[in-house]
Amino acid sequence: MLTIQGSGLKLCDGVARRSVLKIGALGLGGLSLPQLLQAESAAGTGSSHKSVIMVFLTGGPPHQDMVDLKPDAPVEYRGEFSPIRSNVAGIDVCEHMPLLAQRMDQLAVIRSLVGSEGRHSAYQCLHGHPTLKQPPGGWPCFGAAVSKLQGQVNEETPVAVSLQPRMGGAGWSQPGQPGFAGMRHAPFAANAPGANDMVLTGMTQQTLADRRTLLGSMESLRRQLSATDAIDGMDSFYRQAFEILTSGKLVKALDVDDEDPAIRERYGRGSKEPAGYGDAGWLRNEDFLVARRLVEAGARVVTLSFGRWDWHGQPHGTNFDNARDHIPALDQALSALLDDLKERGLDRDTSVVVWGEFGRTPKINKKGGRDHWPQVGCALLAGGGIRTGQVIGETNELAEYATRRPVHFQEVFATLYRNLGIDIDRATIEDLTGRPQYLVDHAKYQPLPELV
Amino acid sequence: MSIEPILTFRHDNAVYSVAFSSDGKLLASGSLDKTIGVWELPSGNQKVRLKGHREAVCTVVFQNDNSLLLSASLDKTLRTWNLESGELKSSLSGHQAYLTCMAASADETLAVTGSHDKELLLWDTESSRQVAVLQGHTDLVSCVAWSPDGKLVASGGLDLVIRIWDVESRRQVMEIGPHPKPLQSIAFSPDGRKLVASDESPVVRVWNFKSGKVERTFEGHEHSVKTVAFSDDGRQLASGGADSRIIVRAFTTGRIEHRLEGHRNTIYGIAWSADGQRLASASFDRTVRVWQLSAETP
Numbered sequence: 086m087l088t089i090q091g092s093g094l095k096l097c098d099g100v101a102r103r104s105v106l107k108i109g110a111l112g113l114g115g116l117s118l119p120q121l122l123q124a125e126s127a128a129g130t131g132s133s134h135k136s137v138i139m140v141f142l143t144g145g146p147p148h149q150d151m152v153d154l155k156p157d158a159p160v161e162y163r164g165e166f167s168p169i170r171s172n173v174a175g176i177d178v179c180e181h182m183p184l185l186a187q188r189m190d191q192l193a194v195i196r197s198l199v200g201s202e203g204r205h206s207a208y209q210c211l212h213g214h215p216t217l218k219q220p221p222g223g224w225p226c227f228g229a230a231v232s233k234l235q236g237q238v239n240e241e242t243p244v245a246v247s248l249q250p251r252m253g254g255a256g257w258s259q260p261g262q263p264g265f266a267g268m269r270h271a272p273f274a275a276n277a278p279g280a281n282d283m284v285l286t287g288m289t290q291q292t293l294a295d296r297r298t299l300l301g302s303m304e305s306l307r308r309q310l311s312a313t314d315a316i317d318g319m320d321s322f323y324r325q326a327f328e329i330l331t332s333g334k335l336v337k338a339l340d341v342d343d344e345d346p347a348i349r350e351r352y353g354r355g356s357k358e359p360a361g362y363g364d365a366g367w368l369r370n371e372d373f374l375v376a377r378r379l380v381e382a383g384a385r386v387v388t389l390s391f392g393r394w395d396w397h398g399q400p401h402g403t404n405f406d407n408a409r410d411h412i413p414a415l416d417q418a419l420s421a422l423l424d425d426l427k428e429r430g431l432d433r434d435t436s437v438v439v440w441g442e443f444g445r446t447p448k449i450n451k452k453g454g455r456d457h458w459p460q461v462g463c464a465l466l467a468g469g470g471i472r473t474g475q476v477i478g479e480t481n482e483l484a485e486y487a488t489r490r491p492v493h494f495q496e497v498f499a500t501l502y503r504n505l506g507i508d509i510d511r512a513t514i515e516d517l518t519g520r521p522q523y524l525v526d527h528a529k530y531q532p533l534p535e536l537v
Numbered sequence: 538m539s540i541e542p543i544l545t546f547r548h549d550n551a552v553y554s555v556a557f558s559s560d561g562k563l564l565a566s567g568s569l570d571k572t573i574g575v576w577e578l579p580s581g582n583q584k585v586r587l588k589g590h591r592e593a594v595c596t597v598v599f600q601n602d603n604s605l606l607l608s609a610s611l612d613k614t615l616r617t618w619n620l621e622s623g624e625l626k627s628s629l630s631g632h633q634a635y636l637t638c639m640a641a642s643a644d645e646t647l648a649v650t651g652s653h654d655k656e657l658l659l660w661d662t663e664s665s666r667q668v669a670v671l672q673g674h675t676d677l678v679s680c681v682a683w684s685p686d687g688k689l690v691a692s693g694g695l696d697l698v699i700r701i702w703d704v705e706s707r708r709q710v711m712e713i714g715p716h717p718k719p720l721q722s723i724a725f726s727p728d729g730r731k732l733v734a735s736d737e738s739p740v741v742r743v744w745n746f747k748s749g750k751v752e753r754t755f756e757g758h759e760h761s762v763k764t765v766a767f768s769d770d771g772r773q774l775a776s777g778g779a780d781s782r783i784i785v786r787a788f789t790t791g792r793i794e795h796r797l798e799g800h801r802n803t804i805y806g807i808a809w810s811a812d813g814q815r816l817a818s819a820s821f822d823r824t825v826r827v828w829q830l831s832a833e834t835p
Contacts, residue, residue, distance in 0.1 A: 165760050165779065358549045362569065362593065399679070400593065400611055400637050400653070401569065402551055402803070405760075405779060406821040409802045410551070451695055451719060453737065453761075 134238045135434050135469070135505045136380045139227070139388040140373070140419070141210050141249070142441035143257050143365045144395025147455050148463035149447060149484035150408050151179050153196045162447050162483050165405040173474045181412040184420035185465075190474040191423050191432075193536055195464040197478025197487035200494045201443040203459035205395070206256030207249070210440055211388060212264075213498035213525060222517035225270065226261025227498065228386035230524055232270035233514050234507055235385060241334040242383035245272035248372045249390045250357075253364030257390065265516040272388065275339055275375075338382035341371050349374065352421040355414060361393030362401050368392040368411060370418035377425050380435055385505065391415065394441055398454020404445070405453070415439075423467055436469030436504045438497060447483045460486050464497060469504035471536040495530035503532040542799055543815075544581045544827040546574055552819035554596045554806040558603040561810045563620075564817055565606055566825045567594030573608055574825070575620060585623040590616065596639035598648075600662070607662065609639035609650055615660060627665045631658050640683045640690070647704070649690050651678030657692055659707065669707040673700055682723040682732075691732055691746070693720030699734055701746060713749050716742065722764045726788070727771035735762035741776055755791055757784045766807040775816055777804025783818055783828075797828055 149155055154168040154177060168177035171189035178186050178194075185192065202208075202215050209215065211226045225233065228245025237244050247260030263271035337343060353370035360368040368391060376387040392411045396404040419439060426432040444462035445455035461480055467473060479489040502509050502524055509531070513521035550570035557564055563584065566574045573587035573594055592611035600607050605626065606618045613636045617626040634653035641648045641662070648660045649671075657671035657678060676695035683690055689710075690702040697719065701711035718737035725732055732746040741755040741762055760779035767774055767788070774788045783797035783804055797818070806819030816828040 356549060358570065400595070400635050402821055403779070406551070406803045409781075410821060410823075413801075 134383065134385060135436075136385050136387070136431075137227070137231075137436045137438065137469070137501050137505065138373075138376045138380065138422070139210070139386070140437070140439040141207050141257075141388060141390045142392065142394045142415070142439065143207070143252070143254075143390045144205070144361075144393050144441060145443040145445055145457060145462070146394040146441045147396070147404060147408065147445040148196065148198075148461065148480075149445070150404065150455075151182065151412060152194045152463050152465070153480055153484050154179060155482060155484050158447075158483050161449055164449060166408070176474075176476055179408075179412060181409060182416045184416045188420055188423050191427070191467050193466040193471060193473050194476045195466065195478055195492045195497070196461075196476055196480055197489065197491045198440065198444070198462040198464050198494065198497075199460070199487055199491040201459035201462060203443060203457060204256065205254060205457075206442060207259055207261075207390065208256065209442060209494055211259070211261040213495050220265060220516040220518075220520065220522050222265025223262055224522075225264035225266035225514065226272065227501065228261055228272040228388065229263040229266040229270040230514060231385050231502075231505060231507070232272075233266040234512055235505070238383035238385060239334070242338070242379070243273040243335070244270070244384065245386040245388075246335075246379050246384045247272040247274045247388045248276055248375060249274070249388065250276040250366050251278055252359070252366050252390075257365055261388065265522070266514055272386070273335075334382045335379075338378040338384075339375060341374055341378070344374060344378070348421075348425065351424070353414065353417045355418075359393070360411070361395070361407070365393035365395070366390040368414055370414060370421075373418040373422040374425070377422060377429075377431070377435075380431060381429070391418070395457075396445070396454050397456055398450055398452030400452075403453030404449065404455045419465070426468060432468045433470050434468075436471070436501055437467040438464060438501065439466075440464035440497075444484075447485045458485075461491075464492075466497070466500070466536065469501070471500070471504065471533075475535065477533065477535050490535075492533065493530055495525040496533050499525050499527070499530050500532040500536055503537055541829055542797075542826045543579075543829045544576075546576055546581070546583075546825040546827075548572065548574060548823050548825070550823060551593075551802075551821040552805065552823060552825050553593060555808045555817045555819040555825055556597045556599055557808050557810045557815070557817060558599045559811050560603060561812060561815070563599065563603060564808075564825070564827065565597040565599065566806075566817075566819055567597040567608060567610075568819075568823075569593040571610075573597055573606065573618070575606065576825075578827070585620065587618050587623060589625055590614070592635075595637055598639070598641045600641065600645045607639070607641055607648060609636055609648075611635045611637065613652070615639065615648060615650055617662065617665070629660060629665060629667065631667050631670075632656065634677075637677070637679055638681045640681045642683050642687045642704075643685060644687055647687075649681050649683065649692075651681045651692055651694065653677040655694075657681065657690070657702070659690075659704070671702050671707060671709070673709045680720055680723045680734075682725055684725045685727055685729045689725075691723050691725065693723050693734060695719045697736075699723060699732065699744070699746075711746065711749065713744055713746055718761075721761060724765045724767055724774075727767055727769060733765050733767070733774060735765050735776065735778075737761040739778065739780075741765060741774075753791065755784075755786060757786075757793055757796075758782065763803055763805050764807045766809055768809045768813045769811050770813055773809075773813070775807045775809065777807050777818055777820075779803040781820070781822070783807065783816070785816070799826060800824065 171186040173189040232244035252258040260274040355369035372389040396407040443459040548568035554567040575584045590610040596609040598607040613632045615629045632652040638651040659669035678694040698714035716736040732744040739758040758778040762778045785795040800820040802822035
């Protein structure tokens with residue numbers, strides 16, 4: 086419990102200072118944070134900073150049913166979907182991606198993603214490294230590394246924001262670890278349990294009408310905490326809670342009710358119910374919109390999970406049942422994001438990557454599903470000034486393995502770092518032993534020359 | 538005759554099963570969202586949402602003059618619900634793996650469930666107890682059906698054969714097949730003479746189960762056929778498939794009378810109202826649709 090009273094700060098772990106604002110659980114009759122901060126004027130639109138939006142397709146999407154179809158393969162391999170032409174000659178995609186097919190000139194498709202650890206986890210997509218043999222302190226996730234190296238765009242918005250909700254599958258649920266970058270660089274988990282429990286109690290809108298007094302109290306509070314390093318000492322959750330309390334910009338970015346209804350409809354809504362049979366996150370198109378809003382608010386890295394793509398077959402629907410459910414949703418949400426970024430002039434500065442932890446088995450199993458296939462997978466990239474309208478890599482006739490230009494996860498990360506202006510050949514972060522660690526194995530992996 | 542959708546109900550996830558009450562005034566649907574929707578007809582108002590299953594609901598059946606509802610779920614339970622109170626009346630369990638299908642006898646005294654544990658369990662639903670284990674399948678069971686006279690049960694699954702069980706002796710009496718692909722659904726014709734089965738192919742097979750031979754096949758779907766259902770008078774057969782389409786045909790001739798379009802994903806359940814005037818469909822697109830037979834000719 087974080088309590089702010091008078092001109093001081095009281096922490097529930099015993100720091101004895103008076104407080105005026107008590108941040109507590111819902112149900113105590115206070116105003117919700119979005120309500121309180123709704124009156125604040127919109128702060129800033131657009132951003133000139135570089136950013137990355139990462140979409141994690143939880144569970145491993147079927148590459149051969151999305152962007153690497155094999156219509157000439159035997160039926161037990163090729164499945165139920167047919168390819169359609171895109172607006173780039175020679176690039177076909179799944180029939181359930183008609184919107185993205187018309188935006189293929191804005192996308193780069195990797196059909197030969199390799200190097201998967203084969204674990205059901207967001208780890209590799211968020212960190213770029215394998216989980217084994219980590220340096221002391223653990224690898225920082227992409228967002229934490231960027232936070233460490235580049236810092237905040239503004240004081241009100243964390244560098245890295247994760248929109249992933251808590252999931253039954255623990256490996257999917259992580260927002261990314263701060264690792265040896267330090268706790269202060271941990272991504273802000275906007276949908277973690279408790280994040281929505283920030284309520285100002287004991288105050289009314291009338292009482293808080295004097296915005297200047299309130300903001301002054303906040304500024305005083307920040308100065309005191311900064312002077313005493315108390316912020317550094319806070320549990321990261323409370324630090325994040327403090328940031329959310331005092332950051333109208335962040336709260337506003339997270340509130341899609343504030344968005345133009347026409348824009349919301351373009352993205353589609355989706356649901357906050359866990360997708361599939363309940364151990365993954367949700368299939369919520371609006372997270373793509375929130376990601377754009379967060380970039381505008383100053384976030385450099387936004388990660389979100391979308392749906393549940395681990396389709397082993399009956400009795401939870403076949404691979405194709407689930408694909409017909411998920412792929413159109415992705416088609417709509419990603420297309421809307423690309424259009425939105427372009428219309429706002431954010432496309433050159435905002436990189437987008439869409440991927441999962443691995444691909445899926447070429448041969449359909451007896452339950453109508455596809456199982457895990459770490460041998461090869463796929464990724465979609467857009468924005469950030471990369472050369473789009475192309476396919477990188479190729480697989481064999483059954484989509485079993487890369488036959489040309491295998492692309493490693495770390496090459497994608499190298500590209501993303503480069504798009505953010507970070508030189509992977511120079512930038513290092515010290516691990517807990519003081520040893521400087523490069524962000525990727527730069528001796529082996531460089532930004533994709535096909536893209537940059 | 539033209540068939541138009543008149544109502545659409547929604548779940549938060551795929552819908553696997555649907556059933557009309559015998560008086561046609563209620564519709565029940567079972568979903569991957571773990572709930573059972575009970576809807577009033579013709580208003581479309583939700584009467585009650587039954588919650589308690591911990592996994593997808595695969596089959597729903599009205600019983601006891603529509604005052605009770607029997608539901609089977611992947612959570613391995615067979616539950617009975619009081620529809621007036623919305624409360625759970627009983628919960629039976631016994632399977633060791635996903636319970637994937639259920640059928641109730643016409644006299645409502647027995648039910649049979651099939652499972653990924655390769656077994657069928659026979660239940661006395663009046664006394665709420667398991668009465669028999671039917672073993673013989675060599676792979677998971679995906680569909681079961683009860684003969685109209687209550688004497689036989691048919692089951693199918695990944696071992697590709699249809700097994701016919703005598704209810705009284707609890708023994709397998711016949712094996713039909715094999716199908717070329719895993720079985721998806723089975724239905725006895727209302728006169729008890731034929732067995733209709735679908736599998737992962739687009740073809741529906743009509744078996745003379747006494748001779749054990751295929752009498753005819755029905756085509757028309759583009760992908761696997763997931764569900765088949767006879768109208769109560771046996772005149773029509775409806776099938777639903779992974780092509781998101783429902784085909785209604787005259788059973789005797791096989792002539793396609795209607796193609797129902799509108800769902801956006803696989804059809805997993807079909808039910809006819811007792812008067813044969815309405816059809817309900819359950820789909821992976823998270824909706825249930827009610828289709829009305831029209832008196833007007835197209």
